[in-house]
Every structure is written in C-alpha cells, then in structure tokens.
Amino acid sequence: VIAGSAELRDRAGTAALAPDPPAAARVVVLGIGNTxxxxxxxxxxxxxxxxAMYRVPDHVQLIDGGTSAMELLDVVADCELLIVVDALLAxxxxxxxxxxxxxxxxxxxxxxxxxxxxxxSDLLASLEFAGQSPRTTVILGIEPADMRLGLELTPIVEAxxxxxxxxxxAELRGAGIDLAAGSTRM
Amino acid sequence: xxxxxxxxxxxxxxxxLRIDCExxxxxxxxxWSSGQMWRGVELILLGRDSRxxxxxxxxxxxxxTTVHAIASVRAVENALxxxxxxxxxxxxxxxxxxxxxxxxxxxFYHLSALDWVDVTSALKADPDATARxxxxxxxxxGNDKEQMRAVKQRLAGFVGGGQLGIFTNGYWGHPAMKxxxxxxxxxxxxxxxxxxxxxKANKIVSILGSKTPHIQNLAVGGVSNAxxxxxxxxxxxxxxxxxxxxxxxxxxxxxxxxxxxxxAIGAFYADWTQYGAGVTNYLCVPDLPQDTxxxxxxxxxxxxxxxxxxxxKPITSFNDEYWRKGVEESxxxxxxxxxxxxxxxxxxxxxxxxYTDFQEQGKYSWLKSPTFYGKxxxxxxxxRVLCExxxxxxxxxxxxxxxxxxxxxxxxxxxxxxxxxxxxxxxAARAISCATxxxxxxxxxxxxxxxxxxxxxxxxxxPVFPKAEITGVGFHEAPRGALSHWVVIEDGKIKNxxxxxxxxxxxxPRNEADEPGPYEASLLDNPVxxxxxxxxxxxxxxxxxxxxxxxxxxxxxxxxxxxxxxxR
Numbered sequence: 001v002i003a004g005s006a007e008l009r010d011r012a013g014t015a016a017l018a019p020d021p022p023a024a025a026r027v028v029v030l031g032i033g034n035t036x037x038x039x040x041x042x043x044x045x046x047x048x049x050x051x052a053m054y055r056v057p058d059h060v061q062l063i064d065g066g067t068s069a070m071e072l073l074d075v076v077a078d079c080e081l082l083i084v085v086d087a088l089l090a091x092x093x094x095x096x097x098x099x100x101x102x103x104x105x106x107x108x109x110x111x112x113x114x115x116x117x118x119x120x121s122d123l124l125a126s127l128e129f130a131g132q133s134p135r136t137t138v139i140l141g142i143e144p145a146d147m148r149l150g151l152e153l154t155p156i157v158e159a160x161x162x163x164x165x166x167x168x169x170a171e172l173r174g175a176g177i178d179l180a181a182g183s184t185r186m
Numbered sequence: 187x188x189x190x191x192x193x194x195x196x197x198x199x200x201x202x203l204r205i206d207c208e209x210x211x212x213x214x215x216x217x218w219s220s221g222q223m224w225r226g227v228e229l230i231l232l233g234r235d236s237r238x239x240x241x242x243x244x245x246x247x248x249x250x251t252t253v254h255a256i257a258s259v260r261a262v263e264n265a266l267x268x269x270x271x272x273x274x275x276x277x278x279x280x281x282x283x284x285x286x287x288x289x290x291x292x293x294f295y296h297l298s299a300l301d302w303v304d305v306t307s308a309l310k311a312d313p314d315a316t317a318r319x320x321x322x323x324x325x326x327x328g329n330d331k332e333q334m335r336a337v338k339q340r341l342a343g344f345v346g347g348g349q350l351g352i353f354t355n356g357y358w359g360h361p362a363m364k365x366x367x368x369x370x371x372x373x374x375x376x377x378x379x380x381x382x383x384x385x386k387a388n389k390i391v392s393i394l395g396s397k398t399p400h401i402q403n404l405a406v407g408g409v410s411n412a413x414x415x416x417x418x419x420x421x422x423x424x425x426x427x428x429x430x431x432x433x434x435x436x437x438x439x440x441x442x443x444x445x446x447x448x449x450a451i452g453a454f455y456a457d458w459t460q461y462g463a464g465v466t467n468y469l470c471v472p473d474l475p476q477d478t479x480x481x482x483x484x485x486x487x488x489x490x491x492x493x494x495x496x497x498x499k500p501i502t503s504f505n506d507e508y509w510r511k512g513v514e515e516s517x518x519x520x521x522x523x524x525x526x527x528x529x530x531x532x533x534x535x536x537x538x539x540x541y542t543d544f545q546e547q548g549k550y551s552w553l554k555s556p557t558f559y560g561k562x563x564x565x566x567x568x569x570r571v572l573c574e575x576x577x578x579x580x581x582x583x584x585x586x587x588x589x590x591x592x593x594x595x596x597x598x599x600x601x602x603x604x605x606x607x608x609x610x611x612x613x614a615a616r617a618i619s620c621a622t623x624x625x626x627x628x629x630x631x632x633x634x635x636x637x638x639x640x641x642x643x644x645x646x647x648x649p650v651f652p653k654a655e656i657t658g659v660g661f662h663e664a665p666r667g668a669l670s671h672w673v674v675i676e677d678g679k680i681k682n683x684x685x686x687x688x689x690x691x692x693x694x695p696r697n698e699a700d701e702p703g704p705y706e707a708s709l710l711d712n713p714v715x716x717x718x719x720x721x722x723x724x725x726x727x728x729x730x731x732x733x734x735x736x737x738x739x740x741x742x743x744x745x746x747x748x749x750x751x752x753x754r
Binding site: 034035036064065066067068070071072073074077122126128129130131149150151186 | 292381384
C-alpha cells in the first residue's frame, strides 16, 4: 500500500504527524535566517548540527524557521522556553558569540539587531496581545561576517559554530532537560 | 505647491520597498516604486541539479515558501512534459489552498487592517452594542457580549501598560480613520480570533507537507507522501480526518467573519472605491489541475485587458502558447544591464546588476519590469476574481454577488462590480477569492479520499532527463497572483533560471515604453491629507499585499525598521 520509492518514503518523514505535546511543557529551539545569504544561515545550521549530535525528549522541538513569521505562531505560542538562534548584528567583531536573556530580549527586538525580526518581533508582539507569549525567551547567535548571496558560512563564523551548538546544549541542560547522544529528526 | 515624500520601507514584512510620491493640492500626481535590494537568487541555481531547484527557491521568502516550491517543480515537469499522478495534484492543491487561506487571513487582519481600523478608538466602544452589531451581521458564535467585554478589557490593559507592541506604528486618530468605535472593537476582537484560526491552515500545510514553514514532500514528478489506508506512519484516513475538521473551522471563519468584516469596513470606506484602480490590464493563471497533464483546472485563468469581460482571453493549460509567448521583462528603469537587446523573454533572461543612483527618469529599482504582450499587467486576488467572473466561475460569482449585496445593505446604497477596480476593491476581492478557496479545500479533500478509496495510491512518476537542452515554465496562481518560474535545462542541470513573481508584476518600475507599473499607477490621484502621515498612500500600496522578499533578495542589515517618511 506504499507509493513511491523507499527513499521518498523516508524523506516524507513522520515528524509533522506526531501529536502535539502539551503546550505548557513545550521547549522550542528555533533557528531563523535565510539559508541563501551566507552567514544569515548560521542560526538554522546551528540547530541542524545540534539535531545531528543529540537526541532530545519529545517535549523539545527543534525548528528550522527560515524567515517566516505568522507560520511559526503554532509552535511558538504558549511554550515554556523559546531559544532563538540567529545571526546577530551587535556591532561587535564578526564571529563574536552572543547570548541575550531577560531584559536584553525586548531590547533586541526593539532595536532590530537581526535583519528578519520585523517578522519575528511582530509574531511575538501578537502573542503578547493574545496572552500566549513564551514564558522565557533566550537568544543565541553569532555576529555575521558576510550576508551576500551564498550557500556556505564564512570561515570566521564557521570557526565559532561548535561553540554556538554547545551553547544550545548548555541552555537546554540548564533548563533541566536531559540530552542523550544520538540525533533528533527536525 | 508640490511636496515630495519618500516612504521606506513600506511593509511590515520582509523585503525592502521604497515608494516616492509627488503631491500637489492634496493629491498624488507622480509615484515611483523602487525595490531596494539586489535580486540574484537565479545565479545560485546555475549548474545545479534541476530536481533540487524547488528546495532552494522556497528559501527565497519566508512568507511565500510553498509557492516557489510548487512553481519550481512544475517548471521542471513542464520541460520534461512529465505527467503528475492525480493524487499528487490533489495533495499539492490542498497545500496550495491551505497556504492561500492562511496568507489571506493574515494579510487582512495582521498586516493591513490597521490601515483602516483605529485600535485606540476601540477603547471608546460599548462592548454590548458591539456584540449586537456583530450578531446582526453574522451567525459567528464569537460575537457575544462576554467576548467583546473581554477584548476591550485586554486592549485597555495593553494600551494602558504602554505595550503597544504590534500596534506601535499605527496612525491613530488620523483624519482618514472613519470607523465607529464599535466597528473598531469588532475588528480587534476578530484580529485575536484570526490569530487562532490561521493556525489551523498552517497545521494542514504541516501535515501534508511533512513540515512547516518549509514543506518537504514535493518531488519533480509528484509528491513523496506515502498514502495508506492502514499504516500509522503515513498519510492515513485518520490523519486526513483531522485535516477535514480544520478545513471546516477555516470555512466557518472565512465566510462568517472575514468576508463580513471586509464588507462592513468597505461600506464605511465607500470613498475608497474611487481610488487606486491603476493598471486595469489584468492577468491570472489557471490553477488546481485535476488531470496528470495540467489541461483541466478548478480555477480558470486568463488575460482581461481593461474592464470589458467580452475581451477576456483564457489561458487553458500548462503548455498554453498565448501565456508562454506573452511574457517579457524590461530593465530600462531597473538596475540591470542586458547584453542582448531588451526587453527579454525569461528563457533568455539575464541577471547582470548595474547600480546607478535613484534616477527619476532613468534607473531606480532592483525590480525588473514584466509585461504581457508589451503592456504592464496587474496580478493578484483582484485579477483572479475578475478573470473568474469573466470566465463564469460559479462560486466566485456567488461570493462576489453576496459580498456586494452586503456592502450595499450596510452602506445603504447600491454598490456594483465596478467598485472592485479600487484600493478597497482589492481587499474585497481577496476575501471573495478566499471564500472560494475554503470551498475548494473541501472539494480537493473529498477528491483525494475518493481516489484513495478506489485503490489508487500512486503519488510519483520518476523523471528521466535527456542530454539535450530543454525549456519549461511552471506557473502558479499564488496568493499574491501569477507566479512563474522559467528554466532552461541541459543534461539535467540548470542552464538558466528566471522567477517572474507577483510582486514584480505589481511593484515594478516603469516599462520599456515608460508607462508606470501597477503600484505607481494606482497611487495617482490618491488623496493625502497630511504628507507627514501618508496613511492614504500606505492603504493603496498595502491593498496589493506587498511582499517583495522574492522579487529582490539581499538583505541590507544596516537599514532601520521603523517606517521612515521624508517630506521635502
């Protein structure tokens, strides 16, 4: 009763068909950026690399958000912890690794350190009005060196990617989440 | 006395668009639409496996992900003359429709309603009177007193706490804001309900596309969804039943809330049926194919030159020659240089950047200027609805008639189809189109179930590439209008690739004959009460649902976020 080749069947996956875990317990790791613009891809690549190294519990969702906004409302709404991973324009040296939490998060969204948060900040503002904001939001990222058209990270950003992936793991462990060696389907 | 204003950027969402207007005696007398970022995604595709193009093109834009994926696989299939199993057509159609419904709801409530709805005025509304008003217009259960009281209280807390958030950039108290407080409160209440209901549309895309926001289930030759009537790991009847409940919830909201709100707001802003027509040369492509070859469609497409339905000329298949031969792009006013003499057909298209400054008479945009048989054309929901009316499409005719009757009843004056050629008419057309789309979601869901129950679970035909050079065009009637991807393939590899996207048709600069594009033409004669607060200009441009991340690509990290208006 299966149509198509085994390879196609595998690619279709089943991740999207799994029932939603209870909203209150959900943790979302959201990589955002445009994967066609060199270092703009670093947030998504970091989440993908993390997914290839760790197996996370079912209530933790690893999401490639691209440059979407309202399409992400369903996963972001009412989550316990939101970890945004993104290229951060913090006027520091390219390759600098940045972590923003607590009061720095709303400042980040107001001052537009990321090129695509016009969408994400509107999404979070809508959630705030609807009373469905994530309980805690943390932002992890690296200052990009090049955002022109291109499919590979620059060497200077590439050199700091293991550190960024390690920060995602530390953030989750700090929230009491068990990480096992292995991999997670995104 | 002449005033010149520049609005940059003009959208709340991705993509940088700048609009310049010359204003004389309170009216726009000249307008320029300029894409402010370089377009170049075509270059990244050269030399790649044509089967992978769709995964790259759907990364062009975060708002229109699925549409580029669909157009891309169709282009390669068209080059191969590869047939697509009907199950794959149905699944693609369901994704197309769910995405479109999502996009239209979000555009109206979350991206453009604030051009018409004064949120601060809603605080003066009587919630009980608001509930009575809502219940007089619609049977929607979410219009009760408790709901309206709760929304007013939430809004008061939000505004009182200084957290204007998403409402920060609104033009509150602007003299062009005309809605009574109760209509404003009703709209704010539906803004919140729309936030919830749009999630259902997204869930449909996510289940069928195996992932969201970037679908993973497409393949040149079909889809990779495995269909089954008994296995838990694939698209089962049980999963499809969940999709059906979401379709029903969306249909209820679109017909009983969205369509009604647009009619009510339109009735209060009846003066806006006089502004914003612009280019009335309308273009729309047929979509929702029902056969393997793409010769039968649920939604008709065609070319409507002017307002005369008798002049309508249909586009009838994926191989339609009238469509294929009519499209060209000019760069006379764009920051590109053609080696060949222009304008050029997309198969021969070139992407060589040549930046000058903003030159009013010369080059001033990163968008090219597409034409259909030498003329600029408007695309989008208004073109779609007018072409469907011209083709005698049943449900579009029914919803258009119903909407105009409702507008007439609320406005207490007869409002006919001519009102659609306008700024507010574009919003009405989008809602009419959306009502047809939710009905078709149900239709295509049933078609898929029926076909599966006959035992046909086929979803994919393997492509085989010849050594020779082949060309193909994939078109798709996307939420913002006619989208086409044009590809030249040699031995399976991409030799040339051009995307002619809806916002390029609408937001383009002047064409080879120096005629303004649809945004530019639509702004002429628009009133502007206060050049420092050009709400009226935003109304007309936003009515097109501008999203030009796909028309132009590279982000400028240094640009600010707030709308900057420069008057001089």
